[in-house]
Amino acid sequence: MIYITGDTHNSEDMSNLSKANMEVCCLEQKADYGAITMAIVLGDFGLPWHTAFVARDGIHPTSSTDKKLLAWYNKKPFKVLALMGNHDNYDMLKKLPPVAMFGSTVLKVSENVFYLKRGEVYTIEEKRFLVLGGALSVDKIYRISHESWWEEEAWNATEKEALLAKIAAGERTFDYVLSHNGPTAGIASVEEYVKNGGEVMKDPVVVFNDQIDSMITYKKWFFGHWHSDSGYKNLKENKYIALYHEGVVV
Ligand SMILES: [Fe+2]
Numbered sequence: 001m002i003y004i005t006g007d008t009h010n011s012e013d014m015s016n017l018s019k020a021n022m023e024v025c026c027l028e029q030k031a032d033y034g035a036i037t038m039a040i041v042l043g044d045f046g047l048p049w050h051t052a053f054v055a056r057d058g059i060h061p062t063s064s065t066d067k068k069l070l071a072w073y074n075k076k077p078f079k080v081l082a083l084m085g086n087h088d089n090y091d092m093l094k095k096l097p098p099v100a101m102f103g104s105t106v107l108k109v110s111e112n113v114f115y116l117k118r119g120e121v122y123t124i125e126e127k128r129f130l131v132l133g134g135a136l137s138v139d140k141i142y143r144i145s146h147e148s149w150w151e152e153e154a155w156n157a158t159e160k161e162a163l164l165a166k167i168a169a170g171e172r173t174f175d176y177v178l179s180h181n182g183p184t185a186g187i188a189s190v191e192e193y194v195k196n197g198g199e200v201m202k203d204p205v206v207v208f209n210d211q212i213d214s215m216i217t218y219k220k221w222f223f224g225h226w227h228s229d230s231g232y233k234n235l236k237e238n239k240y241i242a243l244y245h246e247g248v249v250v
Contacts, residue, residue: 001031001032001035001036001037001038001125001249001250002036002037002038002039002040002124002125002127002249002250003022003025003026003036003038003039003040003078003247003248003249004039004040004042004178004222004243004247004248004249004250005017005022005025005039005040005041005042005243005244005245005246005247005248006041006042006224006227006229006242006243006244006245006246007041007042007043007044007045007085007087007224007225007227007244008041008044008045008046008047009044009046009087010045010046010047010049010065010066010069011065011068011069012046013244013245014069014072015245016041016244016245016247017039017041017073017076017080019033021245021247022036022039022247025246025247025248025249026247026249029235029248029249031249034077036077036078036249037078037079037125038078038079038080038081038124038125039076039078039079039080039081039247040081040082040083040116040178041080041081041082041083041224042083042085042178042179042180042222042223042224042225042243043082043083043084043085043086043088043133043134043135043179043180043224043225044085044086044087044088044180044224044225045082045083045085045088045115046085046087046088046089047066047069047070047073047082047109047113048061048063048066048070048089048092048109049063049065049066049089050062050063050065050066050089051089051091051092052066052092054092054095054096054097055097056097057108057110057111058096058097058108058109058110058111058113059092059096059109059110070109070110070113073110073112073113074110074111074112074113076112079112079113079114080112080113080114081106081113081114081115081116081124082109082113082114082115082116083115083116083118083131083132083133083178083179083180083224084115084116084117084118084133084134084152084180085133085134085135085153085180085224085225086134086135086136086137086153086180086181086225087137087148088150088153089150090150090151090152090153091146091150093107093115093152096108096109096115099114101114101122102122102123102124103121103122103123104117104120104121104122105117105120106122116129116131116133116178117131118131118132118133118134118155118159118163119131119132119155119159119160119162119163119166121166121171121174127175127176127250128173128174128175128176129174129175129176129177129178130171130174130176130177130178130212130216130218131178131179132177132178132179132180132208132209132212133179133180134152134153134154134155134180134181134205135153135154135180135181135203135205135206135225136153136154136181136202136203136204136205137149137153153205154204154205155204155205155208160208163212167212167215167216172215172216172217173216173217173218174216174217174218175218175219175250176218176219176220176221176222176250177212177213177216177218177220177221177222178221178222178223179209179221179222179223180205180223180224180225181203181205181206181209181223181225181226182206182209182221182223182225182226182240182242183206183209183210183212183213183221183223183240184206184209184210185210185213185239185240186221186223186231186239186240186241186242187206187226187242189230189231189238189240189242190226190228190230190231190242191228191230219239220238220239220240220241220250221239221240221241222241222243222248223240223241223242223243224242224243224244226242226244227244228242228244229242229243229244229245229246230242231243232246232248235248
């Protein structure tokens, strides 16, 4: 069973993956916490956040927060799989060793923690996932390049072309789509979007997500970034599910 939740921001929102929080969500969905084999974080996982030594077995952090957090995730009874968001250290992500998993390639943080690459299709427990990712940081002016902000938060032309070619070659049907920022149709259901009046439309990641949305078929699209659980309220009816602290089992 796969559990999907929102941004964890290094240790700031690590409680998303606490046993207590996950058990409540499982209870509400009449699911068994003990049956969870994978937990997916929809971007802004933020680990590693600090520069760390990377070996074939993953990262070896010197930052005490990263070290403790990694030890905590390594003890989980399920694998932790993270999407790439906008608050992720892309300099470190580039160094992570790729390993074959779920019919494609993932990036290894540790034996129990992996990043899913954007633009990839993964088969996890017989379900097909299209994984997207990225978003523009609205707080970019308060951040420092290569320390707390990375230009790779937005897709480059090569990445986009690779996914479009994949879709053109026939990869059009999925069980679930996972992304960090959403497509417009999903964001429209988030209360924060309505309050802020459309700023998000300037995000090229949303424009690309919309393009992909128009080309594929799937059951549900899960996304984070908005720090909103508005998608959780009508889980069954909603096609687009925004998540933050809540988790959905599939
Ligand atoms: Fe976030």
